Amino acid sequence: MTEYSHLHNPRRSHATSTYLSHVSPSKKLMRGLHIAMNFSISMILISLSNDIATNPGPTCNFSIPPPNVQGLKISHLNTRSILTKIDTLRLEMKDKPFDIFSASETWLKPDISVSEVALPGYSIIRMDCQNKIGGGTAIYVRDGIPFKTHSDLMNNDLENCMIEVLRVKSKKLFICCIYRAPDNPLENYLSMLSNIILKLPNNSELIFIGRTLANTIKQRLSSNIIFSCIQLPQFNSTFEFKEIDVASVFKQLSTLKTNKSTGLDGISARLLKDAAATIAPTLTDMFNQSLKSSIFPKIWKDGKVTPIFKSGDRSNMSNYRPITVLPILSKILERFVHTQIYSYLSENKILSESQFSFRPKLSRSTTLAFFTDTILDNADNGLITASVFLDFSKAFNTVDHAILLCKLKSFGLDNNSLNWFESYLTNRQKKTSINNVIQLITCVSWCSAR
Numbered sequence: 001m002t003e004y005s006h007l008h009n010p011r012r013s014h015a016t017s018t019y020l021s022h023v024s025p026s027k028k029l030m031r032g033l034h035i036a037m038n039f040s041i042s043m044i045l046i047s048l049s050n051d052i053a054t055n056p057g058p059t060c061n062f063s064i065p066p067p068n069v070q071g072l073k074i075s076h077l078n079t080r081s082i083l084t085k086i087d088t089l090r091l092e093m094k095d096k097p098f099d100i101f102s103a104s105e106t107w108l109k110p111d112i113s114v115s116e117v118a119l120p121g122y123s124i125i126r127m128d129c130q131n132k133i134g135g136g137t138a139i140y141v142r143d144g145i146p147f148k149t150h151s152d153l154m155n156n157d158l159e160n161c162m163i164e165v166l167r168v169k170s171k172k173l174f175i176c177c178i179y180r181a182p183d184n185p186l187e188n189y190l191s192m193l194s195n196i197i198l199k200l201p202n203n204s205e206l207i208f209i210g211r212t213l214a215n216t217i218k219q220r221l222s223s224n225i226i227f228s229c230i231q232l233p234q235f236n237s238t239f240e241f242k243e244i245d246v247a248s249v250f251k252q253l254s255t256l257k258t259n260k261s262t263g264l265d266g267i268s269a270r271l272l273k274d275a276a277a278t279i280a281p282t283l284t285d286m287f288n289q290s291l292k293s294s295i296f297p298k299i300w301k302d303g304k305v306t307p308i309f310k311s312g313d314r315s316n317m318s319n320y321r322p323i324t325v326l327p328i329l330s331k332i333l334e335r336f337v338h339t340q341i342y343s344y345l346s347e348n349k350i351l352s353e354s355q356f357s358f359r360p361k362l363s364r365s366t367t368l369a370f371f372t373d374t375i376l377d378n379a380d381n382g383l384i385t386a387s388v389f390l391d392f393s394k395a396f397n398t399v400d401h402a403i404l405l406c407k408l409k410s411f412g413l414d415n416n417s418l419n420w421f422e423s424y425l426t427n428r429q430k431k432t433s434i435n436n437v438i439q440l441i442t443c444v445s446w447c448s449a450r
Contacts, residue, residue, distance in 0.1 A: 153325040
């Protein structure tokens with residue numbers, strides 16, 4: 001109010017009126033023409049600038065036409081629990097972004113928030129599992145791509161996500177991510193899907209994204225819709241144990257080092273090596289029976305712990321390093337299991353490329369070379385490298401067995417394999433040996449799988 005009063009001060013108005021009364025009519029005319037010319041020039045400049053409205057002000061209804069979207073990069077993964085892989089996906093999508101990324105078998109529930117499974121720079125459309133375990137689909141759309149979610153074309157029984165990519169002067173483009181659970185009959189599924197397709201406008205383009213089901217739909221359904229099917233391989237196939245042959249067991253026995261310590265079963269490496277040809281068939285049957293029945297023999301679970309003195313005060317327990325010796329036969333079976341599951345993880349590229357050590361040709365020396373090379377590359381590009389080093393005391397003892405089994409399940413291990421690993425991890429005992437005399441028996445704690 002003070003500023004308004006100042007601008008309309010009576011004294012200032014009176015002084016202005018007195019000044020104008022002494023100006024000649026010709027000067028008034030010239031001043032008016034000058035003001036009109038300046039106004040005209042200003043309007044011409046505004047019009048030529050092409051980005052300033054000639055009559056600016058609030059607008060109540062406007063729309064920006066979507067760009068002509070062409071050449072979409074689309075990717076799909078059968079994730080088998082996307083929540084456990086979201087960190088990896090975020091890293092991968094950061095370096096190699098797709099326009100549209102879809103996922104089947106997300107295993108998401110409504111109580112899982114969007115932020116937990118969000119990808120930076122993407123919008124997410126979800127169809128979560130409602131009343132069962134497994135299933136679910138999702139579509140991620142990169143920011144900047146105009147789209148519309150068609151909830152009216154999404155069905156809980158179909159477990160499908162449907163979006164429309166908005167394009168200018170082009171046919172309507174619909175993208176549908178689908179997943180059919182094994183217990184959902186194919187004919188029933190196709191019937192429900194056909195009802196969805198009938199709701200689409202004629203001459204629309206429809207892209208199905210999925211596994212083998214996508215191609216089946218193209219063959220079985222017919223309508224006025226232009227079908228395109230993206231049939232991509234599963235993120236990981238199902239793992240199951242393969243039968244062990246006698247020749248492999250004989251090779252393991254004949255190459256044993258005879259200086260290996262003997263476990264609590266009392267069977268030495270020398271005995272196993274010398275009798276390899278005789279006992280190989282029987283041991284092969286035992287190993288295969290263990291894998292088929294999902295039972296790891298109890299006698300092979302018990303380890304003999306021998307405390308080895310390091311240095312310092314001998315009365316201080318922390319100055320001893322515990323060395324656990326397991327039965328040699330258990331180590332042979334473990335080696336066969338390791339070979340099979342490592343081959344599966346490698347073929348399906350499940351292991352991270354950044355994981356070094358305990359892998360062929362990826363030793364600690366390779367880690368140092370990779371780390372040094374990364375620092376030098378960043379320095380050449382004017383970047384700063386920040387590193388965080390973590391050292392876990394008794395790192396392998398910190399592994400939660402329940403979480404481990406859940407991860408193995410998400411990697412595609414079948415029920416028989418999972419039950420074998422559960423048997424392998426449970427009901428173990430450590431028996432402390434001092435001067436070849438068992439002094440203490442300790443049960444290894446384990447929490448049940450959730």
